[in-house]
Amino acid sequence: MSNVVRLNGRLSRRAQSSNGLSSSALGLTSVLGQMNLIQRASKEYLEEEIQLLARSSARTLQIIGQIKDDEIRARLSVHADRIQELVELASRRVAQL
Numbered sequence: 164m165s166n167v168v169r170l171n172g173r174l175s176r177r178a179q180s181s182n183g184l185s186s187s188a189l190g191l192t193s194v195l196g197q198m199n200l201i202q203r204a205s206k207e208y209l210e211e212e213i214q215l216l217a218r219s220s221a222r223t224l225q226i227i228g229q230i231k232d233d234e235i236r237a238r239l240s241v242h243a244d245r246i247q248e249l250v251e252l253a254s255r256r257v258a259q260l
Contacts, residue, residue, distance in 0.1 A: 202260070209257045213250060220247045
């Protein structure tokens with residue numbers, strides 16, 4: 164004798180409706196979870212990129228500091244300072260995400 168149990172293949176309308184809602188809820192939960200994962204990954208990516216920009220900006224300021232021509236060094240420093248301000252602003256905004 165086998166131990167197979169046969170269940171009625173038909174579900175009541177209430178069971179079908181409930182099952183459909185559960186399936187929809189699970190699907191929605193899955194999508195929301197994926198969106199959260201993407202958002203966290205995007206934030207981490209942005210943070211890494213901003214760190215690279217900050218290091219590049221700091222190195223650029225070091226290089227500019229070695230320029231002997233005072234006028235050129237001053238003009239480039241103004242631009243480099245502005246870039247550094249923008250990198251800091253971007254960093255603060257990403258931290259708020």
